[in-house]
Amino acid sequence: MVSPFSLVRWGGPLGPRFVSGWTSRRVSLPEAEAEALHLYSYQVFKQKGSGEYALTYLLAPEVVFMYGDSDWMDAKAGKAAADAMQRSGGRSRFRIVSNAGHHLYLDNYEEFNRYVDRVLADVERET
Structure with a gap:
């Protein structure tokens, strides 16, 4: 905790x-x-x-790793994690958002929102 x-x-x-x-x-x-x-x-x-304590449970069904193209976090690590999850049977996605830093939901909210909408629509179709 x-x-x-x-x-x-x-x-x-x-x-x-x-x-x-x-x-x-x-x-x-x-x-x-x-x-x-x-x-x-x-x-x-x-x-x-x-x-903040619930993230582990909230992300369990499917994890989406999103990074800005100028993010301070290492996107390669996120890509490796997403790939490893997929190889082990988990569900994950990886996305780089253009023209964005770490706060991609502010820096490029239009691309961020379009992608989140697409993910949610995919999840809804699958349930």
Whole structure:
């Protein structure tokens, strides 16, 4: 029952600094907007954990690995994980979203939404 957000909660007075560092490295915004994002993110992340603990169960039916084409995360690792899951009989998909960093749902929401809609339609057809 530990998640990356646990660090924010356990960080006490350092929690806002953890969040500020995280948001600064991942999103480039004008100063006022960046400060608003830092404050908002901290308020969300410091709340009692809930859905973050459920990800293992939520992702069990089918896992979709999506990365932005300029994501800071290693897309090769996601591709390898998706391939390994498929080889072992699991269901997974892999997608690179163009013109996007790590927050692809913001950076290129149109392509992201189209792909998610397609995945959901496929899952609905199969059930």
